[in-house]
Amino acid sequence: MNLLSQGEGALFGDPSSNRARQFFAGKPRALTDKVMTVREAVSRFVHDGDYFASGGFGCSRIATAVLHEIVRQGKQRLQFAGHTATHDFQILCAGNGLGRGATIAAVDISYVVGLEARGLSPHARRVMESGEVVFTEWSNFTLALRFKAAAMGVPFLPARSLLGSDTFRYSAAHAVVCPFTGEKLALIPALYPDVAVLHVHEADCHGNCRILGTTVSDLDIARAAKRVLITCERLIPNDEIRRDPSRTVVPFFCVDAVCEVPYGSYPGNMPYEYYSDEEHLHHWLAAEKDLETYRAFLERYLYGVTDFEEYWRRCGGLSRMQELRRQELLLSRHH
Amino acid sequence: MSVGYNAMELMVCCAARLLEDGRTAAVGTGVPCAAAMLAQRTHAPSLVILFEAGGIAPQLPTMPISVGDSRAFHRAVMATSMADIMETCQRGLIDYTFLGGAQIDAYGNLNSTHIGGEHARPRVRLPGSGGANDLASLCWRILVVTNHDRRRFVEKVDFLTTPGYLTGPGAREAAGLPPGSGPYRVITDLAVLGYDDDTKRMRILSLHPGVTLAQVRDATGFELGIRDPLTATDPPTAEELRLLREEVDPLRYVIGRH
Numbered sequence: 001m002n003l004l005s006q007g008e009g010a011l012f013g014d015p016s017s018n019r020a021r022q023f024f025a026g027k028p029r030a031l032t033d034k035v036m037t038v039r040e041a042v043s044r045f046v047h048d049g050d051y052f053a054s055g056g057f058g059c060s061r062i063a064t065a066v067l068h069e070i071v072r073q074g075k076q077r078l079q080f081a082g083h084t085a086t087h088d089f090q091i092l093c094a095g096n097g098l099g100r101g102a103t104i105a106a107v108d109i110s111y112v113v114g115l116e117a118r119g120l121s122p123h124a125r126r127v128m129e130s131g132e133v134v135f136t137e138w139s140n141f142t143l144a145l146r147f148k149a150a151a152m153g154v155p156f157l158p159a160r161s162l163l164g165s166d167t168f169r170y171s172a173a174h175a176v177v178c179p180f181t182g183e184k185l186a187l188i189p190a191l192y193p194d195v196a197v198l199h200v201h202e203a204d205c206h207g208n209c210r211i212l213g214t215t216v217s218d219l220d221i222a223r224a225a226k227r228v229l230i231t232c233e234r235l236i237p238n239d240e241i242r243r244d245p246s247r248t249v250v251p252f253f254c255v256d257a258v259c260e261v262p263y264g265s266y267p268g269n270m271p272y273e274y275y276s277d278e279e280h281l282h283h284w285l286a287a288e289k290d291l292e293t294y295r296a297f298l299e300r301y302l303y304g305v306t307d308f309e310e311y312w313r314r315c316g317g318l319s320r321m322q323e324l325r326r327q328e329l330l331l332s333r334h335h
Numbered sequence: 336m337s338v339g340y341n342a343m344e345l346m347v348c349c350a351a352r353l354l355e356d357g358r359t360a361a362v363g364t365g366v367p368c369a370a371a372m373l374a375q376r377t378h379a380p381s382l383v384i385l386f387e388a389g390g391i392a393p394q395l396p397t398m399p400i401s402v403g404d405s406r407a408f409h410r411a412v413m414a415t416s417m418a419d420i421m422e423t424c425q426r427g428l429i430d431y432t433f434l435g436g437a438q439i440d441a442y443g444n445l446n447s448t449h450i451g452g453e454h455a456r457p458r459v460r461l462p463g464s465g466g467a468n469d470l471a472s473l474c475w476r477i478l479v480v481t482n483h484d485r486r487r488f489v490e491k492v493d494f495l496t497t498p499g500y501l502t503g504p505g506a507r508e509a510a511g512l513p514p515g516s517g518p519y520r521v522i523t524d525l526a527v528l529g530y531d532d533d534t535k536r537m538r539i540l541s542l543h544p545g546v547t548l549a550q551v552r553d554a555t556g557f558e559l560g561i562r563d564p565l566t567a568t569d570p571p572t573a574e575e576l577r578l579l580r581e582e583v584d585p586l587r588y589v590i591g592r593h
Contacts, residue, residue, distance in 0.1 A: 057388045057403025057417075084388070084403065084417075084465065114462035116401050117364050128460040129452075137448065140387060141421035141469035148418055160425055161472035164510030166495040167464050170454055175511065184511025213405060214389030214414045271405040278400065328405060330396055 001179055001187075007171035009136030012079045012106050013051050013146075015155045015189040023192075023226050027253070033205045034258045038231065038308060041257035042069040045227045046195050049105075051079040053147070053191075053225060055198035055218040058086030059115065059268040059276050061211070063199040063231045065261045065308035067091040070103065072302060077105040081193065082112035082135075083143045083217060087268055087281065089124055090115070090288075094298055096127045098291070107135040108191070110143040118281060123288040137170040138162075138188075144217045146191035150224030158185040196225035198250070199264045201273070203232040207255025208241045208248050213271030215249065222250040231261040233273060263321050266312050275327035280315050340571045342524040343590050344579060345543060347373060348571040349522045350433070350480055359383045360431040361424060361470050364399050366480045367433030369579070369589045376578045385429065387466040389415045398588045421466070424473035427513070432474040434467050435481050438492045441536045441557040442506075443477065443499025443518030446492035454494065467497040472512050476519035483523035488555040500535035525551050527568055531560055541568040 014020075036044075046052065052070075056062040064087075070078070071094050082089055089112045095103025104127065113124045127133055138146070141161055149157040162168040163175060163186055174187040198218050202210040207230055211218065222228050230250070235258070241248055264270075267277035267284075287297035305311045312321065326332035343366070350370035354360055356379035362371050363386075371384045372395060383392050386399070390408030399406035408414040423429060436445035447467060451458030471477050477499070481487055499518045501507055508514050520540075521528040527541045538560030539551060544567060552559055571579070584590050 057401065059401055060388070060403040060405070082463075086401075109463045111462045111465035113460055118400070120461070125460055129457055131456050134455070137463060139464040139468040140417060140466040141425075141473075144416075144418045144421065160511070160513060161421075161469040163472065163512055164495075164498045164501050164507065165468055166448070166454075167468045167497070186511075212414075214386075214403065214408055215416045216388055216403065217417055219416065220418070269401070269404045271408075276400065276404065 001176040004175040004177065004184065006174045007168055009170045009172045010134060011172035011189060012108055012136060013191045013193065015191070017153050017155045017190065020150065020153065020192045029253045031206050031252060034207055034255060035205045035235065036257050036259060038065045038069050038259045038261060041229045041259055042066060042073055045229055045256055046070055046075055048076040050194040053081040053083070053193040053196040053221050054085070054088045055196065055216065055221055056088070056265065056268065057084050057216045058088060059281065061199050061265050061270055062088045062268045063197040063264060064091070064266060064268060065231055065259070065264050066197040066229055068302055068308060068311065071095040074100055075103055076101050078103055079106040080104055081143060081191065082107045082109045084111045084140055086115040090121045090284070093121070093124045093127045094302065096132070097123070097130060098295060102132060104133055107133060108138055108143060109135050110138045110140045115281065115285065119285060121285060121288060123294060136172055137167045139167060142173065142186070142188045144220065145188040147217050147220035147224045149188065149190035150192045151220040154190065156187045156189050159188050160185065162186040191224060193221070193225040195227040195229070196221050197229040197231065198222060199231045201232065202234050202236045203230050203258050204236055204238045204241045205258060206238065206252035207250070207258050208252045209250035210247050211249050219249055222254045227256045228254050229257045229259065230255050231259045231264045233262055233264060233270065235260045261308055263312050264308070267315070269328070273328060274321060274324035277315065277320070277324055340576055341590065343592055344571055344576060345568070346480055346522050346524060347579060347590065348575050349527055349568060350478060351377065353478060353520055354379050354382055354431060357381045358430040359385060359428060361385045361387060361420070361429050361474055362433050363402055365589050368395070368398060369583050372583045373575065373579055376582060377575065385420055387420050387470070388417055389420060391415060397586065398584060421469050421473065424470060429474045431476050431478060432470040433478045433480060434471060434497060435479060436497065437461055438487055438489050439479060439481065439521070440489055440492050442501060442503060443479065443521070443530065443537065444492050444495045444501065445479070445497040445499065446494045448494040448496045450493055464496050471497045473516070475516050477517065478519055479521045481521070481523055483525040483551065483554045485554055485556045488557065490557045500530065503535050504533065525554060529562065536560060538562055539565060541566045543568045544570050
């Protein structure tokens with residue numbers, strides 16, 4: 001293929017499908033019980049310097065408990081896929097610029113810093129404007145294709161977007177001429193994260209997962225990542241998985257750890273379970289404006305709690321979760 | 336008889352009128368979503384709404400806060416993946432998309448990446464492309480809804496996040512973007528604008544009621560053409576306003592912003 005041009009952005013992650021195959025050759029396949037606490041899962045499977053990916057869509061079906069635990073354990077120098085990242089990125093940025101080292105060192109950006117209509121995160125902006133984080137530009141589709149290529153076990157996929165833009169120029173994509181048609185294409189390199197986390201509705205102890213609603217890029221992320229942590233609203237028996245296998249969207253052999261975390265996407269939305277807590281999200285955004293206020297906020301909600309359950313209990317507990325459930329199911333007059 | 340309305344209500348009505356029945360529109364939250372919902376309730380009951388996170392043809396009970404939240408696939412016909420939606424755009428099945436940005440130039444190129452500084456050390460870091468670059472590359476017609484001022488309407492965008500007509504006629508095709516796709520309309524609080532067929536530069540199609548040509552030119556940082564004849568934008572009808580206020584956005588999530 002005739003190379004026309006290439007983006008000058010750094011290529012984070014190794015797109016080699018051969019080296020990925022060598023890794024997957026050694027990945028355990030047995031139907032073992034992988035249930036553990038979030039603390040243990042993060043401690044065992046997330047390492048300093050890892051490339052980390054997180055599922056869901058910013059404030060929807062995100063694995064909040066694992067994101068908090070990564071910051072609480074002070075994981076350092078992660079590379080991160082900023083794939084429609086909003087509150088998830090905001091949480092990880094709490095590990096930068098506050099005297100605890102740098103949780104984030106590099107970002108593949110399709111969407112970061114913003115929280116859609118809620119506005120920009122002041123602290124995520126500080127982190128991204130500081131010069132201490134390196135980043136490469138992508139788009140939602142092309143970053144999704146990086147996971148998809150890896151999930152397929154190929155080193156790249158072609159796409160018809162990015163072309164002609166500065167987003168291409170600051171990406172790590174290549175532009176080529178298609179050998180079949182003569183059309184110009186962007187080649188998007190595979191991304192095999194070292195570790196990824198998804199929050200799902202139901203999983204069995206082996207890691208067979210069910211997701212309700214939109215899947216965003218989660219099915220490809222689960223297949224692309226070398227190690228996968230699952231948090232689920234509910235653990236279900238393996239018999240229930242086998243009763244209706246058409247509902248399984250991630251098979252167990254992709255998964256390394258399963259953690260049962262009720263309300264695990266809070267303060268994000270979990271489809272059919274609970275709506276996002278807009279008041280808490282606004283509280284978080286407001287606290288970030290001033291660094292001392294933000295330190296105190298993080299002490300109360302992140303560092304000063306032992307686990308995720310203590311966090312949501314500090315945010316209003318069961319009565320708040322029930323109110324968000326009523327909002328989600330349109331039983332409430334709000335939303 | 337004149338009916339009172341605000342600028343946001345007029346912008347939503349202008350956007351809604353551009354969406355033909357039986358077409359597909361990839362929308363975001365806010366004005367685009369309100370416009371599509373209004374179009375469905377007026378002239379375009381068969382307009383299909385898609386959200387990039389995976390919702391196809393939802394029956395929206397209220398405005399979603401995020402394109403990925405559960406409202407965006409409420410009573411939808413399918414809840415799928417982001418790649419599936421973008422691949423559908425890439426196959427040529429999606430007619431309209433709505434985009435915004437911090438800056439837009441005469442060719443409809445958009446910036447949502449950074450303002451000032453350089454890429455590695457921006458003065459203001461913005462979210463980046465999100466799905467915008469893909470939707471603008473792959474959908475047939477790009478609509479932009481934005482406020483109209485000199486900070487936004489600039490001679491040159493600080494960063495070309497999302498392609499419009501790039502540098503002019505033939506540039507999209509030369510870059511490899513799908514032929515026949517590109518910028519279509521820009522709806523602002525002052526006017527409705529389109530693009531000259533020959534130069535691919537932005538031009539005014541209609542001025543909103545009470546807005547002068549000088550006002551629009553003052554609010555634009557590049558030379559702006561005019562369609563002949565230049566018309567006045569039709570104000571919202573009483574029925575459009577009723578639907579917008581009572582059914583589409585009763586909590587005034589979008590129309591209350593002005």
